Amino acid sequence: MVNFWASWCDPCKNEMSAIQDVYDEYKDKGFEVLAINMDKKEEAIDKYLYKNPSLNFLILMNGGPVSDEYKTRDLPTSFFINPDGSIQKSHVGALNEEQLHFFIKEILPSKTAKK
Numbered sequence: 001m002v003n004f005w006a007s008w009c010d011p012c013k014n015e016m017s018a019i020q021d022v023y024d025e026y027k028d029k030g031f032e033v034l035a036i037n038m039d040k041k042e043e044a045i046d047k048y049l050y051k052n053p054s055l056n057f058l059i060l061m062n063g064g065p066v067s068d069e070y071k072t073r074d075l076p077t078s079f080f081i082n083p084d085g086s087i088q089k090s091h092v093g094a095l096n097e098e099q100l101h102f103f104i105k106e107i108l109p110s111k112t113a114k115k
Contacts, residue, residue, distance in 0.1 A: 001019075001031070001032070001034070001078055001079065001103075001104070002036065002079040002081060003019065003034070003035045003076060003077070003078045003079075004036050004038060004067055004072045004076060004077045004078070005035060005036070005037060005075055005076045006037060006038040006039050006044075006075055007037070007047070007048035008039065008044070009075045009076060011093060011094035012076040013048075014094050015076060015094040015095050015096070016052065016055060018095060018096055018097040018100055019033060019057070019095070019100065020054060020055055020056070020057065021097055022097060022100040022101060023056075023057045026104055026108065030083070030108060031107075032057070032058070033058065034057075034058050034060065035055075035060070036059075036066055036067065037059060037060065037061045037062070038064070038067060038075060039061070045061055074092050076093065076095075077090065077091070077093075078091045078095060078103075080103045080104070080106065080107050081107065082107050083109070088103075088106050089103050089107075091103070
């Protein structure tokens, strides 16, 4: 899953705990999260991560060039990537845990996805 977000974006912040929960559940089954932060100042993301130490998936800063490649215009935006690297699904807006489970089941091999 590739997720574009920013620390000033309330819907982005609202979905972070759900993303962490599903990451914890599926990481041993091959699910990875790459959260690409769109804050312009590194201090903003550092402050957010300091206040949210439970987030343990990969977070990258300054995602402008990557955002351009994915043609991301709104935050949050998430892409669910198949094991072969192709995009299975994209979603604009905050995701809840139920939606995350649904999209993850579409990209994980059926024998590893939660039934």
